[in-house]
Amino acid sequence: MSFSQIRDQEIALRLLQGMCRRERIPNGLLFWGPDGVGKSLAALEFAKAVNCEARNGDACGQCLSCRKITNRNHGDILYIAPEGKGRLINVKAIESMTEMVIYRPFEGGTRVVLIYDADRMHEAAQNKFLKTLEEPPSKTVFVLITTSPRRLLPTILSRCHRIRFRALQEATVVQILREKEQCSETRALAIAPLAQGSMTRALDLLHSDRREAVLDIIKRLASREDPLVVSELFTAHLQEKEKQITAELKAEWSGKPEEGGESPEMEKEGLEALVAGRIRREVQEYLRLFDSWYRDEMMQAVSAGEALLFNRDQMAHLARDISLDGQSVKLAAINEAARYIERNMQSQRVFRDLFFELARPVTGTALRPPGRQAGG
Ligand SMILES: [Zn+2]
Structure with a gap:
């Protein structure tokens, strides 16, 4: 070593x-x-x-x-x-x-x-x-x-x-996933761009079903399913995640004796704060994945190179014929949602509003930068 x-x-x-x-x-x-x-x-x-x-x-x-x-x-x-x-x-x-x-x-x-x-x-x-x-x-x-x-x-x-210390290169993330996690090449290549140079995030993506859940929601919204129904589905998924996080932290919490002996109320408050913080971080990671998708569609619409995409393994599913203005509105909505979550707004409401925004069709009025050929 x-x-x-x-x-x-x-x-x-x-x-x-x-x-x-x-x-x-x-x-x-x-x-x-x-x-x-x-x-x-x-x-x-x-x-x-x-x-x-x-x-x-x-x-x-x-x-x-x-x-x-x-x-x-x-x-x-x-x-x-x-x-x-x-x-x-x-x-x-x-x-x-x-x-x-x-x-x-x-x-x-x-x-x-x-x-x-x-x-x-x-x-x-x-x-x-x-x-x-x-x-x-x-x-x-x-x-x-x-x-x-x-x-x-x-x-x-x-x-x-x-x-x-800087973010790792994508090829390095792929290599570590392959060598240390025995990850298949396809999976490693899919995860690495989304990990944005962090092995912590790469491993998290490898071991959680977060991305699958996000891709499922995006597919539903793109095929014009009712955003209200989709948001109910997603809420159920998030609630399941919250339950898991709470149970994990509770188990950890009760296993750790603390010196100084805090009052039961303070203990309860402490645990609640810890759970809330973890859930907030989790929700932000979901939003990051939504952001990566709509950003990719935008990149694709302006015919940016494949290397700039996060969801390279899903290229065939990225909408191409989009309006850049419409897409900017979607990205702004995701950004706004992240801010609401940071301010502790209830995630159920935040995602319902977000999904209505993301469900708006933006095809057919594609604005292309001058000099570019429509359809790539
Ligand atoms: Zn030595």
Whole structure:
């Protein structure tokens, strides 16, 4: 194992390897970028590289230090991640870490503190962490991993060297799906454009029936089924999803004892907020798929290349003869729906209104940009 297993992050890796080779490593590093692009993996390989006995700016994967890190029993690598019911990094976790880092590294190398989802640090935890970062212990590197650096205190950000991670290339997503998930080529090629460079989203698409549900709705709307009936169907599908999410989170919640003992009301509120947040994210992913479809139809209408389409596996089903104005109205309606969901409006109503908008026929009055031949 080494940096070489991390894909499509050449700039980030060059910076990290340079630091390791020169043995000049800042006390604070911020790994930021979209979900599912290799930040956590890179952080772990970095922890290995700075401690590797081979000292060549990478992790050999073979020496005792590398092996200990792989097996998670290296005394100088600390892991902090959100926990408990609120999924937060609380001040206690930061305090126990700061108590440990005042000692020299046990194994004589560089201590690496990996803080996953660093933006989930409670405000008090951030303030506590800031103090440590202001007077960093020697031979200690803090690696903050986050998709949302803006949720961190500016004073923390200014003390961290930022390493940006980018969305993966489509071919990489296909390759990982094929190699690690034994996904068929057809399926991998269908999922990759929709994943938009994130393995988290790709795996989510692979294991959920979300896309099938969206394609079914689009087909029904295109064949002029009553949008009211279609929206009832979709509502039933969403309610089923909500039930699943609620049951999953409830089971997780009851299995986790929380220190501090919150009142039952606070507990209930906490769970409700967590469920609502998860459902909101789920609904947004549905909207993203609807958006990709109508965007593709627009692209197709202006004869944009296939490479720009999200739903490449469904090309034959994309309507071609559409009016660009009509399609813009549909895309605006999806955008509006996303905003309503963000504001906690009831999804049943949002989708009913949206489906009426999406069901409007826009064929027959195709406006084509000058110079393009109708019918491709
Ligand atoms: Zn090594």
